[in-house]
Each structure stands twice: as C-alpha cells, then as structure tokens.
Amino acid sequence: MTNRTGLIVENATTGYDSADVLYGVSLNAEPGKITCLLGSNGAGKSTLVRLILGLTPARLGRVSFNGRDITRMQTHKVISEGIACIPEGRMVFSKCTVEENLLLGGYGEKDDALLTKRMKTVYDLFPRLAERKQQLAGTMSGGEQAMVSIGRGLMSEPSLLIIDEPSLGLSPLLVKENFKIIKEINERGISILLIEQNVRQTLAIAHYGYVLTQGKVVAAGTAQELLKDETMHAAYFG
Amino acid sequence: MDIGFIGQHLVNGLMQGMIYSLVAVGFTLFFGVLDVIKFSHGDVLMVGVFAGLTAFFGLDALGIENPYILVIAIILFSTALMALLGIVxxxxxxxxxxxxxxxxxxxxxxxxxxxxxxxxxxxxxxxxNSKAFPAILPTDSFTWGNFSLRLDSVMLFVAGAAVIVGTYTLINRTRLGLAIRAVAQDEETARTMGINFGFIVLFTFALGSAIAAFAGVMNGFYYNEINFSMGLLLGAVGFSAAIIGGLGNLYGAILGGFLFAGLQTLAAAALPFSSSYKDVFAFAVVIALMAWRPTGLIAEKAYARV
Structure with missing residues (x-):
C-alpha cells in the first residue's frame, strides 16, 4: 500500500526555452481536501499544472504523489498513478461524441463493465449528457462542454483531480453551479487541486490554499487565513 | 465505344483507385496524428514490394508452390516488414x-x-531493371460479350476493399482508434487522458506503412511488373489524393484516390489524345481543384478527421 501523502511539489523550478516561469514552488495537496492555487494571469498556474502532469519537465525540484516520485514520469504514467485533470478551457474532443469523450477520460481502464458503471455515475451527475451521448462535443454549448470535461475527468476515478480554471468563460450562474459540483466531487472522497483566479468563490469551498505571484508562492494557509491575508490582497489587488 | 472497352477501363480505374486510396490513407493518418508529411511513403511502398518479391523467391527456393500460401506469405512478409520500417x-x-x-x-x-x-x-x-512480379493468382475470367473480368482482379479489389473497411473500423470503432482520433485532435489533452502518445504515433506509422506495402503488393500482382522507382509516382499520386480529399480526413483520402484514378481513366479512355497524357491531365485537374478548394473537397467535418 502506498502512503496517502497526496501530492507534494518541492522546490519546483521550470519554464519554457530560456525563461523560467516557476521559481522553487512548493505545495501539498492533501488527500481528501480541496487545495486551491490562486493567482492572476501569468502567475504560472498552468505551468505548475503542466509540471505536475509531466507535460513540461521540471528543471529543479521534485514532485511526488502518495509517496511515489513522479517528477520525470511520462504523462500517461502520471495519469495511471491516479491523477486526472480537467484542463483549462475544457478542451473537450470536439469531433468525438460525448460518450467517446467520457471513454477517453477512462482510457486507462480496460474493464468495460467498470467503464459503463462509471459512465452511469457521470450521467446521474449530469442528466443532460445522458440525453446527448451521441452528440459531437464540439457542437455543444460552453456549459455543456464544461459538463463533458468534468465528467471525463471523473471517468478514471482518480484519487486526485486537478481542475484548471473551471470558471473561465462561463456565466456567473454556471460558475456557481460548477463550484457546487466541485464540492460534491470532493465529498465523494476525491482530493482536488483547484486552480483559480476567482478568489472568493474558490476560498468558500477550499480547505487550504496557495497564492502564486510571478512564479513564486507568496502566501499559503487555510481558506480563512488567506481571506484575511494581506500578502494575498496585495498580490491580487496590488 | 463498346461495352467491353468501357468495362475494361472501369475495372482498371477501380483497381488504380483502390491502390491510390490505400497510399493516401497513410498520408492522411500520419498528418492526422503528427501533422507531418512523410515524403518517403511511396518509397516505403516500393521497398515493401521488393520485400514481397524476395519472400516469393525464398519460398520458391524451398519448393512451396501452393499459390494461396505464396500470396498470403508475400503479403504478410511485406506488410510486417514495412510496419517495422514505419516504426523505425x-x-x-x-x-x-x-x-x-x-x-x-x-x-x-x-x-x-x-x-x-x-x-x-x-x-x-x-x-x-524492372522485375517481373509473380503472376500466381488464378487468372480464370468471366466473359460477357467482349468484356472479360479476371478473377485475380476481383480478388485484389475485394482484398483492397477489406483493408479499407478494416482501417475504417479500427479508427472509428475501437478503443485504439479512439485514442488515435483523440491524439489527432489535441495531442496534449489526449496525453492528459492517459494515452501513451509515443505508442500511438508508432502504431500509426506501422499501420500506414503496412497499408502502403499492401497497396504496393496489390500493384505488383495487378501489373506483374515492379521497379525501384515505382514509389515516386505512387507517392505523388497518393499525396495528391490525400490533399484533394482534405489532408487528415480518412474519407477524403479514399475519395481522392478514386477521383484521381477516375481522371486518369477518363483521359485514357474518353479524351481525344494519347493515353500517355493521362497523368498530365489528372495532375492538371488536381491543380485546378486545389485552386478552387484549397482545403480539399470535403470541408473538414467534425467526425471525419482521423
């Protein structure tokens, strides 16, 4: 049995070409919790997601998940460790049907019966997707695509779900709906690393949070602590 | 023009179209998953045919004469070896x-x-020098008036159609095919789903190269003659066919292959100049088509791209 330490990023530095984007970032997404990573545009949030997933290699530092070193793992191996991601901008496979999108989410699972069962769970969460399973994802509305993307992220029954800017490009009503669902997912026992710009709504559901500014963690603490933290206010509101 | 003449051209055109389609499918697959154009595709086809010929000589030396065993062995050896070359x-x-x-x-x-x-x-x-490719398929023919259809042509056509249907099924109906389509649409998100990107690329190159080898062997059995430069024209035609159809689109590649063969056949059979102009005519029409529809005849439809 692996030890349930969750996701630990230690002193990670990385970037693209000659420019570093993250400088010695450390964070811990504890099992069963919602951990959030706040930061404005260009702070390096998405780069950190890419680093965890193995899409952008770490230059320095270490990433581990439940005690296993995943720093240099290929992306598909990281995923098979029990991590799933709902990417920024939803990124549904627009030329695949809703059902195919969900199947892709559970790509690592070869047991058809299990996949069917998980798909049913997703359809229970989003009945609208059940009505439209044969529809091409690219022809759906933004809100529906968000459902596809969330459902797809659940199909591998991950122990950690990374959600990158779920509120981007959605109406306030849908954002609210989305945050409610994220909380529900967490209540089913899935740890969540939530990447967001939307401070108040995020801290309302998160247990613990980090604030990233220009590639560095400038504040960390429980949601209540962060709400009162002056560094965070400075980071956001200047 | 009598029915026999038209029939002969029709059979020939269909056979050519099948071969071109098979080559075009490879171009479209490679472009789909990796957005690359692999210009050695036609030459891989040629190497495949020579591998098949070598397999034939080997079996012949062993004294194996059963034509079906020979044909199957030639196809298997050629496609397997080219799949390997594709991977390399x-x-x-x-x-x-x-x-x-x-x-x-x-x-x-x-x-x-x-x-x-x-x-x-x-x-x-x-x-x-050109080499004779073994004529080992049965050549019995069915005759209607002055039109005769040879059994070997029918067998080759059916085999080619089976390969196309098989590829289509693989891409659209299987888990692996779904992964290939996902990689074609969005490589990074596909990787984030847990798809082994490197494996999908290698598999696609193996598949495309094996299909090319099959097309080459089919060409060899049909014309009974092969040479080291046969891949040049077949590669150029297959590439054009993939482009006319809309690169990255499986149906487009198949349509493009038959369209190109149709143009050649039209030039050879119906137009008032010598049949040696058939390639000139077909390529000229392709150029005109490209000017008219720069992204290919089939506008990229959501479901169609592999």
Missing amino acids: IAKILILPLKGAPPLNILLITLMLGTLLRESVRLFYPNGS
Whole structure:
C-alpha cells in the first residue's frame, strides 16, 4: 500500500526555452481536501499544472504523489498513478461524441463493465449528457462542454483531480453551479487541486490554499487565513 | 465505344483507385496524428514490394508452390516488414524532430525516400531493371460479350476493399482508434487522458506503412511488373489524393484516390489524345481543384478527421 501523502511539489523550478516561469514552488495537496492555487494571469498556474502532469519537465525540484516520485514520469504514467485533470478551457474532443469523450477520460481502464458503471455515475451527475451521448462535443454549448470535461475527468476515478480554471468563460450562474459540483466531487472522497483566479468563490469551498505571484508562492494557509491575508490582497489587488 | 472497352477501363480505374486510396490513407493518418508529411511513403511502398518479391523467391527456393500460401506469405512478409520500417522511421527520424519546423521533417523524409530508392537500385540484385512480379493468382475470367473480368482482379479489389473497411473500423470503432482520433485532435489533452502518445504515433506509422506495402503488393500482382522507382509516382499520386480529399480526413483520402484514378481513366479512355497524357491531365485537374478548394473537397467535418 502506498502512503496517502497526496501530492507534494518541492522546490519546483521550470519554464519554457530560456525563461523560467516557476521559481522553487512548493505545495501539498492533501488527500481528501480541496487545495486551491490562486493567482492572476501569468502567475504560472498552468505551468505548475503542466509540471505536475509531466507535460513540461521540471528543471529543479521534485514532485511526488502518495509517496511515489513522479517528477520525470511520462504523462500517461502520471495519469495511471491516479491523477486526472480537467484542463483549462475544457478542451473537450470536439469531433468525438460525448460518450467517446467520457471513454477517453477512462482510457486507462480496460474493464468495460467498470467503464459503463462509471459512465452511469457521470450521467446521474449530469442528466443532460445522458440525453446527448451521441452528440459531437464540439457542437455543444460552453456549459455543456464544461459538463463533458468534468465528467471525463471523473471517468478514471482518480484519487486526485486537478481542475484548471473551471470558471473561465462561463456565466456567473454556471460558475456557481460548477463550484457546487466541485464540492460534491470532493465529498465523494476525491482530493482536488483547484486552480483559480476567482478568489472568493474558490476560498468558500477550499480547505487550504496557495497564492502564486510571478512564479513564486507568496502566501499559503487555510481558506480563512488567506481571506484575511494581506500578502494575498496585495498580490491580487496590488 | 463498346461495352467491353468501357468495362475494361472501369475495372482498371477501380483497381488504380483502390491502390491510390490505400497510399493516401497513410498520408492522411500520419498528418492526422503528427501533422507531418512523410515524403518517403511511396518509397516505403516500393521497398515493401521488393520485400514481397524476395519472400516469393525464398519460398520458391524451398519448393512451396501452393499459390494461396505464396500470396498470403508475400503479403504478410511485406506488410510486417514495412510496419517495422514505419516504426523505425517514426522512432529515429520523426519523433525526435517533433518540435522542429515541419519543413525539416519534409526534407528528411524526402532524403530518406531517395536513400531507400537508390539502395534498392544499387543493392538489390540487378535492381536498376524492372522485375517481373509473380503472376500466381488464378487468372480464370468471366466473359460477357467482349468484356472479360479476371478473377485475380476481383480478388485484389475485394482484398483492397477489406483493408479499407478494416482501417475504417479500427479508427472509428475501437478503443485504439479512439485514442488515435483523440491524439489527432489535441495531442496534449489526449496525453492528459492517459494515452501513451509515443505508442500511438508508432502504431500509426506501422499501420500506414503496412497499408502502403499492401497497396504496393496489390500493384505488383495487378501489373506483374515492379521497379525501384515505382514509389515516386505512387507517392505523388497518393499525396495528391490525400490533399484533394482534405489532408487528415480518412474519407477524403479514399475519395481522392478514386477521383484521381477516375481522371486518369477518363483521359485514357474518353479524351481525344494519347493515353500517355493521362497523368498530365489528372495532375492538371488536381491543380485546378486545389485552386478552387484549397482545403480539399470535403470541408473538414467534425467526425471525419482521423
């Protein structure tokens, strides 16, 4: 049995070409919790997601998940460790049907019966997707695509779900709906690393949070602590 | 014009179309998953045919005469070997250059094509001359009036159609095919789903190269003659067919292949000039089509791209 330490990023530095984007970032997404990573545009949030997933290699530092070193793992191996991601901008496979999108989410699972069962769970969460399973994802509305993307992220029954800017490009009503669902997912026992710009709504559901500014963690603490933290206010509101 | 004449041209056109479609499918698959154009494709086809011929000589030397065993062995040897070559090319030349400008891959595969072609010419025994490809398929024919249809043509056509249907089914109805389509749409998100990107690329190159080898062997059995430069024209035609159809689109590649063969047949059979102009005519029409529809005849439909 692996030890349930969750996701630990230690002193990670990385970037693209000659420019570093993250400088010695450390964070811990504890099992069963919602951990959030706040930061404005260009702070390096998405780069950190890419680093965890193995899409952008770490230059320095270490990433581990439940005690296993995943720093240099290929992306598909990281995923098979029990991590799933709902990417920024939803990124549904627009030329695949809703059902195919969900199947892709559970790509690592070869047991058809299990996949069917998980798909049913997703359809229970989003009945609208059940009505439209044969529809091409690219022809759906933004809100529906968000459902596809969330459902797809659940199909591998991950122990950690990374959600990158779920509120981007959605109406306030849908954002609210989305945050409610994220909380529900967490209540089913899935740890969540939530990447967001939307401070108040995020801290309302998160247990613990980090604030990233220009590639560095400038504040960390429980949601209540962060709400009162002056560094965070400075980071956001200047 | 009598029915026999039309029939003969029709059979010939369909056979050509099938061969072109098979070559075009490879171009479209490679472009789909990796956005690369692999110009050595036609030469891989040629190497495949020579591998098939070599398999035939080997079995012949062993005294195996059953034509069905021979045909199956030639096809299996040729396709398996080219699948392997496809994997080697992808692994050594294409994947390491992934971040490089597409022009580099184009250039490298162009040179690889020349390398393969010249190697066969120089190192295959008497390689610079045309070789007879064994005529071992049954040649019984059905005759209606002055039109006769040979059994070997029917068998080749059916086999080609089976390969196309099989490829279509693989891409659209299987888990692996779903992964290939996902990689074609969005490589990074596909990787984030847990798809092994490197494996999908290698598999696609193996598949496309094996299909090309099959097309080459089909061509060999149909014309009973092969040579080291046969891949040049077949590659150019297959590439054009994939482009006319809309690169990255499986149906488009198949449509493009038959369209090109149709144009050649039309030029050879119905137009008032010598049939040696058929390639000139077909390519000229392709140029005109490209000017009219720069992205291919089939506008990229959501479900169609592999």
